[in-house]
Amino acid sequence: MRSARAVLPEGYKISASFFQQWQALNDWLLNHESFWRPVPFMEPKPDWCLQYPDLANWLEQRSDAECDEWNEHLSAFAQEVAGFVPALSAYDELVSVPRLSGYERGSKAALREVHAVDMPGRKRLQAGAFAASIAPLKGRVLDWCCGKGHLARTLVGQGAEAVFGFEWDTELVQDGNRLAKKYGDPVHVVQQDVMAEALHWPAIDHGAALHACGDLHRQLLSAGSEAGLARLSVSPCCYHLGGHGAYRLLSQQARHSENVLEIDRAGLRLAVQETVTAPARERAQSARVRIWRLGFDALQRSVSETGRYLPVPSHPARLNNGSFEGFCQWAADKKRVLLPADIDWSYWLAMGQKRSRQVRRHELLRHLFRRPLELWLVLDYAVYLEEQGYRVNLGTFCERSLTPRNLLLDAVHVNA
Template identity: 60%
Template sequence: MALSESAQRWRSLNDWLSQHQSFWRPAPFAEPDPAWRRECPALADWLEGLSESAVDRLQEDPAGLAAELSAFTPGLAAWPDVVRVPDWFDAIQAEQATLPETLAVDMPGRKRIQAGAFAAAAAPLAGTLLDWCCGKGHLARTLVRQGNTAALGFEWQSSLVEDGNRLADRYQDPVDIHRQDVMAADLTLPEVDHAVALHACGDLHRQLITRAVAEAVPRLTFSPCCYHLTRQSQYQPFSSVARQCAETLRVDRPLLRLAVRETVTAPVRERTQGQRISVWRLGFDALQRHLRGRDEYRPVPSHPSRLNHGDFKDFCQWAAGKSGLEMPAEVDWPHWYRRGLERQRQVRRHELLRHLFRRPLELWLVLDYAVFLEEHGYRVRLGQFCERSLTPRNLMLDALRVP
């Protein structure tokens, strides 16, 4: 049987990622000297010689970065074609579909605009909707105003269920939210015409795909998020095409996190604080390697917020305690802080290369979902429902069951 366009694209993407996996598998934070530095010394010299302003510019221009890097690794010239998907965003239609601020009580502004863009891209709507992991039902309330539709919602947290139903009653929206553990083994779906989900995380959106297929839901529209939030230590492909491909990539949970490591929506203050903590962690990593006499990364758990107001020494003493590392009485703290700064400079440049593979890896995952749905009788579209500046997780799958 001939492969569908989605299946062909998945295979091509799987091959491209496999060809370049030496660049994206090593985590720069943990591996100061990945194999690609020795295999491609000219690339390493160019990358590590970039100025801070050049790094800033290339972070916002992955296509330009791919073009620059293709001088050293020609296969990266294909990056724009690898990541290209249809753009469904229409600013006028999205604005018309967005819930007015006067009705968007308890709804963050960015989420309100995302829901409007999602609703516009999903149009036209008909029949009864199921809003999966709906929170307070903001997406459902947005969608039911776009046509002759009503919506059910599934949400686990009782407080959100109560607040969502209160809002629906207040504004007379035909939305009814039920408390439901969507991961329950005995879950059955109500009879609906269309299941939707905006940024359902990891196993939550995978459960939606599985249940919708099992119960032949006529239409499924969702935007996946947080692929790494899974009980599986390694990604288990959905489609038979991926499962039967001998060269299918093996992607574990930490690598799944790569697909969502973007900060385009983070406030400047958060990014600045994150960079400061990064220097501390890298400085401590260099120190612990020295004290243990082993060039080996050891993870440190998330730190308490009180340490944000301390200094490098405070952080290292806390991290040493968490790592079971005995700290000597005398430590040259300025030296190890400088080592942290040096490592952060290197990590930032190595991540520039690695992060070029974020979107291709995300598409590898989403195309696997698309092929699985096609294998089970759905006609599937894949596109971007909003601009990346609104949310980097802007991919949408729209699957219509073929009679």
């Protein structure tokens, strides 16, 4: 481990490229925030429908099949929508990042299936792709928030001399050390609260984190650079987890820029809303419950004094096999909404179906801003790492179909 706050070489300059990319995204997102700030589930008639009535009408006429196709190919959708909002044609350029070297070798770098005990197949391949993209490794590596140490054991196969793991859950710590011993891997997992003020760092050169959530991955960036780690490799996830209030950027350059985008938890959630396709049964159940929730929302707005959206908590699984009426009665009881006795349930169910169709189309437009928002966050991380004296590589380490969270920051200190 290098000494903390190492002195940078004379003449070292921070690259302007990541900051310029961040600035371009910041301005673009600010100029189009009327499209992505309103949450379609909560706002039936966002302001952009009045600003761009032709776009709203065109979207309303799209079939479900078209929505499905465009949701998988947002680049093509952006060019289509640019006919109504020309500046959206910049989508491709704004979200373009390179593939990292090792991209094609992920499956070969993954743990053998027989060694991937308790590790889902998709996670096994994600760990392999991550490891391949930061290979070859040398020295001692730390697997941050390591769980059972699956990534740690994967990293051993890419040349790491030894891998340590930080994990909070004592059962996972025990399982991780048991698996390492069983397969003869030089991996040692220790119990550690990574958010603690004083971290007890092992003798390591390199900190790695695959899909550590929110403040957990931000803590590795800040604490790891403060501790003087020679290398940091981070694939972020769940940016909305941790912290309260408005999101605080990491880099000084971004913080002190003019007209900086302010983003709340809803905006951070949008950055990670993309998921891989669920099984047909789960999709059908999710669609049915969504119709019920929107039908209840329309009903409660009609009887409430405010006429506003009313958030309803997660419902018990037993309601999934019930009826729309049963769901509404449960939701009304939970939110203390007094429903009239003579409700036409078929009417409000139809209203839910109508709203669900509308929400799907409005969400399609909003989804154009998922990746730009995520890159806005990650580019700020890249600028921050450069400010700490690292040379940074940013790109994708696997296909989106394996995980939508496929961005990877790989940073090596200039004094390493």
